[in-house]
Amino acid sequence: MENQVIEKTGVGSILQFAPLQSSIDEGFWHRLSSLKLNHWKTEESAVSITGFVAPCSHYRVSNHLNLLSESFPSESSHHSTSIISNSNRNRCAVPGTFFNTNTIEGFRELDRQSLLKEEAKKIWDDIHNGEIEKECALLSRFLLISFADLKKWRFYYSVAVPALVLNPPATLATLKPASEWFSLEEAESVSSACNEWRSSTVTAGVPFFLVTIASNSHARVRHLNEWESCRQESDKILFGFYDPCHLPNHPGWPLRNLLAFLYARWNLETVHFFCYRENRGFADMGLSLVGEALISPQEWKDHDHVPNTVGWELDRGKKITRSVDLAQSMDPTRLAESAADLNLKLMRWRALPSLDLGLLSATRCLLLGAGTLGCQVARTLMAWGVRKITLLDNGKVAMSNPLRQSLYTLEDCLNGGQYKAVAAERSLKSIFPVVDAKGIVMAIPMPGHPVSNQEESSVLDDCRQLQELVNSHDVVFLLTDTRESRWLPTLLCTSANKITVNAALGFESFLVMRHGAGPVSSCEAADTLSSEMGNLSTGDEDKGPRLGCYFCNDVVAPIDSTANRTLDQQCTVTRPGLAPIASALAVELLVGLLHNPLGIYAPAETSSSSESGASDQPLGILPHQIRGSLSQFSQMMLVGHASNSCTACSETVVSEFRKNGMEFILKAINHPTYLEDLTGLTELKRLANSFDVDWDIEDDIDDEDCVEI
Numbered sequence: 162m163e164n165q166v167i168e169k170t171g172v173g174s175i176l177q178f179a180p181l182q183s184s185i186d187e188g189f190w191h192r193l194s195s196l197k198l199n200h201w202k203t204e205e206s207a208v209s210i211t212g213f214v215a216p217c218s219h220y221r222v223s224n225h226l227n228l229l230s231e232s233f234p235s236e237s238s239h240h241s242t243s244i245i246s247n248s249n250r251n252r253c254a255v256p257g258t259f260f261n262t263n264t265i266e267g268f269r270e271l272d273r274q275s276l277l278k279e280e281a282k283k284i285w286d287d288i289h290n291g292e293i294e295k296e297c298a299l300l301s302r303f304l305l306i307s308f309a310d311l312k313k314w315r316f317y318y319s320v321a322v323p324a325l326v327l328n329p330p331a332t333l334a335t336l337k338p339a340s341e342w343f344s345l346e347e348a349e350s351v352s353s354a355c356n357e358w359r360s361s362t363v364t365a366g367v368p369f370f371l372v373t374i375a376s377n378s379h380a381r382v383r384h385l386n387e388w389e390s391c392r393q394e395s396d397k398i399l400f401g402f403y404d405p406c407h408l409p410n411h412p413g414w415p416l417r418n419l420l421a422f423l424y425a426r427w428n429l430e431t432v433h434f435f436c437y438r439e440n441r442g443f444a445d446m447g448l449s450l451v452g453e454a455l456i457s458p459q460e461w462k463d464h465d466h467v468p469n470t471v472g473w474e475l476d477r478g479k480k481i482t483r484s485v486d487l488a489q490s491m492d493p494t495r496l497a498e499s500a501a502d503l504n505l506k507l508m509r510w511r512a513l514p515s516l517d518l519g520l521l522s523a524t525r526c527l528l529l530g531a532g533t534l535g536c537q538v539a540r541t542l543m544a545w546g547v548r549k550i551t552l553l554d555n556g557k558v559a560m561s562n563p564l565r566q567s568l569y570t571l572e573d574c575l576n577g578g579q580y581k582a583v584a585a586e587r588s589l590k591s592i593f594p595v596v597d598a599k600g601i602v603m604a605i606p607m608p609g610h611p612v613s614n615q616e617e618s619s620v621l622d623d624c625r626q627l628q629e630l631v632n633s634h635d636v637v638f639l640l641t642d643t644r645e646s647r648w649l650p651t652l653l654c655t656s657a658n659k660i661t662v663n664a665a666l667g668f669e670s671f672l673v674m675r676h677g678a679g680p681v682s683s684c685e686a687a688d689t690l691s692s693e694m695g696n697l698s699t700g701d702e703d704k705g706p707r708l709g710c711y712f713c714n715d716v717v718a719p720i721d722s723t724a725n726r727t728l729d730q731q732c733t734v735t736r737p738g739l740a741p742i743a744s745a746l747a748v749e750l751l752v753g754l755l756h757n758p759l760g761i762y763a764p765a766e767t768s769s770s771s772e773s774g775a776s777d778q779p780l781g782i783l784p785h786q787i788r789g790s791l792s793q794f795s796q797m798m799l800v801g802h803a804s805n806s807c808t809a810c811s812e813t814v815v816s817e818f819r820k821n822g823m824e825f826i827l828k829a830i831n832h833p834t835y836l837e838d839l840t841g842l843t844e845l846k847r848l849a850n851s852f853d854v855d856w857d858i859e860d861d862i863d864d865e866d867c868v869e870i
Contacts, residue, residue: 176331176454179406181226181414183320183474187490187499188230190309190316196233197261197309205267208259209234212303213252214368214415216403217438220448223413224405226303226322227252250365250442253403255301261309268308268317273473273480280304281323281470288422289464294386297369300418304472314488319481321472322414325421327459328469334453336410339435342451343374350380355401355437355444358382369419372399372435388427397433399451404436412436412450420454421468430456494594501593505546515779520755521546527630528552529605529650530640531581533735534664536568537744538638539589539598545752549597550589551634553627554581555604556642565737603627607645608719611831620830621823628653636751639663639711645719649826651710651809655679656818660754660761663711664747666735671743674786675750677708677803678761680812707803708765708785710810714801716846718808718829718836736791746787753780765800806845808836 201208213227258280262268280302286292287299307318340348351372358364364382371383374397382401383391391398400423406413416434423429436450461468473480489495502518509516524547528535531554539550557578563569566581568588573579582600589598605627606612606620631637631653639647639661647663654661654676661676712719757763757778765785784798805811817839818825828835837843 174333176333176420177411178417179223179408179411179413181320181322181472181474182223183228184225185228185318185485186230187487189228189232190485190487191493192230192233193261193307193309193316194311194314197311201261203263205260205262208261210257210259210305211254212257214255214301214403214405215252217405217407217413217448218440218442220407220440223407226255226320226405228257228305232257250359253298253366253368255298255303255368257303257305260304260306262307265308265310265317268306268482271306273306273319273321276304276306277321277323277470277472278467280321281325281472282467284323284325284418285425285464285467288425293422293426294384297367297385300369300422301415313486315484315486317482317484319483320474322474323470323472324414324417325467326469326471327421327424327456329457329459331420331454331456334431334455336412336450336452338409338447339449339451340446343446344378346378347374347380348446350374350378352444352446354380354382359439359442359444368403368415370401372401373397374399399433399435401435401437404438404450406436407438407448409450412452416454420456424456424459425461430458432456497593498595501543501595502546504544513779515756517756518546521752522548524636524755525549525634526551526636526638526751527634528638528640529646530554530638530642531568531585531600532556532562532640532642533565533740534640534666534744534747535581535638536566536585537741538640538664538748539585540567540592541745541748543589543593543596545748548595551599551601551630552582552585553601553603553605553630554585555602556581558584565740601630605641605646606649606826606830607643608648608829608836609645609833612827617827621827624649624823624826631659632657634659636660636662638747638751647711648719648809648829651676651712652814652818652826655710655810656815658761660751661710662747662751664743665711666739666743668734669736669739669791671739671789672786673743673746673750673788674711675708675754676710676810677785679810680707680803680815709801709803710807712809713804713807715808716806716842718833718842739791742789742791746789749780750784750787753778753783756780757783767798767800806840806842808840808842811840813840 210228210232212232213229215224217224260271260276262271284300284302293299302323304321304323305318307316309316339351343351351374354372358367358370364370364384367384369385371385371387371391372380373383373391373394374380375394376396385400388398400419402413402415402419404413404415412434413436416436419434420432423432432454434452434454436452437444438448438450439445440448459468474483475481490499505516505518505521509518526542526547526549528538528550531539531552535552535554539552542550558566558569558573558581559578560571560574562581563571563574568585569581570588573584580600580602582602584600586598586600589596603623603626606624612620627649631650637650637654637659639650641647641650651661653659656679658679663672663674663676665672754760754763763783766782767784768782782798784800786799786801787796788799789796803810805813808814814836834843837846
């Protein structure tokens with residue numbers, strides 16, 4: 162705008178306005194490119210578009226006139242839909258006119274003053290023919306001119322919001338925060354009325370309005386076209402508008418045309434105006450302003466005489482041409498990344514200011530198992546901004562899989578089926594090309610599944626590869642289809658002190674848990690987390706009792722659970738809603754853990770951990786185990802400490818593994834009682850039997866070793 166902001170506004174001074182600033186999203190230029198190439202071609206006629214404005218929502222930041230991809234009409238039409246239909250409480254739609262030239266020379270030769278005058282005449286006509294009372298957003302018309310160099314993906318543009326100039330200019334009699342201008346009762350009533358106006362789907366996008374206050378301090382917000390009746394009924398009448406400006410001493414640019422309208426239409430020379438501003442989506446009387454403007458008689462001859470007009474966006478007082486170079490970001494992949502990040506940024510703006518998007522993006526996740534759980538976990542990780550996902554599985558996609566395993570389609574089942582890991586990698590990249598996904602086809606060696614001498618070399622190679630994968634990732638999810646397949650990853654994660662999240666399914670029940678830190682005796686293993694996760698505390702072992710792992714409650718070593726099973730026992734027979742629930746909780750548990758300053762050493766919390774039942778962490782409490790039942794629609798949180806006799810995470814087992822490496826693993830695989838003898842479980846059972854104790858050995862969860870394939 163040609164009028165500049167002054168530092169202070171005194172009584173009787175010329176009323177000046179905060180200038181408009183525009184913000185054009187990358188998606189707008191992408192849509193322009195598509196329309197230009199596929200529909201408009203060499204046509205240069207004016208196009209009706211829609212911009213979006215909103216009241217100021219922060220005391221330090223003004224809102225802009227925003228142009229988005231949806232600012233354009235449909236590709237088959239040059240005419241925008243109704244302004245009101247495009248509005249909602251987060252953005253008020255305003256009409257605009259768009260000119261795009263075919264050459265840079267044509268852009269430079271545009272008669273900008275004439276174009277501005279044409280748009281001003283539309284406003285002037287709408288004032289006199291009554292259209293403003295019907296659709297007041299017409300007061301905020303804007304103009305955009307551009308040249309799109311689609312070879313270099315560079316766009317040149319200028320923005321204007323025509324403002325009718327009062328001559329002589331209006332003066333300011335008073336300007337105060339609304340909380341000081343209104344009485345306490347009036348302020349509360351005005352706030353309530355404005356919040357109701359903003360919450361209604363009918364009025365939320367109406368940017369100019371009346372605020373009437375009766376003698377009993379009761380306030381109402383009404384449409385401009387109710388002016389004649391309101392002035393007969395109310396003691397106080399203010400002309401309100403959504404003010405995008407945050408400055409405490411100046412109203413925003415929409416007030417300019419509102420004053421011109423009030424004088425030209427109703428010949429008002431004294432105007433009490435209300436600059437409506439918000440905080441966190443609700444009316445803020447301390448941030449909003451109330452002022453009194455005095456309008457001197459204007460030399461407006463008649464309807465045909467359009468007042469002088471200003472409005473081109475300025476930079477340091479000068480009219481400028483802006484440009485944006487999108488050679489890199491115009492790629493659809495980059496746009497997809499930007500759109501995905503937007504969801505997370507919106508969460509951070511209001512609900513989670515401490516959300517660390519960089520940490521999530523850099524976290525390297527290893528998913529062991531690419532079945533129902535693995536597919537859901539991968540999808541949810543991507544939604545949280547995790548970009549590095551490795552999936553390990555040696556199975557193939559069967560005809561029964563696509564219905565429940567969301568990364569696969571019928572095509573993956575044909576010709577014997579694609580390997581799940583390979584198909585999952587391809588599917589993740591097709592959903593979100595930016596993701597760094599990798600599928601690895603490999604079986605996990607398991608205790609209780611002996612191998613022959615000829616197979617030993619291959620099995621040990623798999624063990625070494627799995628160890629390398631665990632060491633090169635920050636987080637490991639255990640999502641495999643048997644209990645024993647989780648033993649070796651648990652041992653490797655415990656030894657390397659990696660964050661480990663376990664999810665297991667029964668028919669109608671599930672278990673989600675995070676493993677505790679390993680029994681490290683030095684900082685050597687605790688330093689294995691990547692440098693990208695440096696904010697996590699992993700070197701402090703003095704955090705109280707260690708949390709247990711998946712095997713800590715067992716009094717037997719993991720054994721072969723696949724032999725001699727019927728068809729229903731060989732497959733995952735679960736209620737269809739179970740895996741998405743468990744997968745979502747597993748990822749949410751991880752995100753909470755990543756944002757806890759103690760990291761892997763964070764203590765277990767439950768809903769009763771404190772009197773208030775809530776954690777002081779922004780993402781809420783951080784449990785150890787979550788156990789749920791669909792038949793009861795119930796969920797509970799339990800805490801289990803590490804067992805000194807655990808066959809996977811005890812100091813005895815970890816020390817033996819660190820000492821003997823692959824030789825130890827081979828013994829555990831080939832000799833079913835080796836782990837029990839090593840950890841003292843054999844002796845414990847012998848002593849128990851000597852006391853005639855009837856052991857009832859159960860899994861952690863009903864039919865839990867029948868977990869998904």
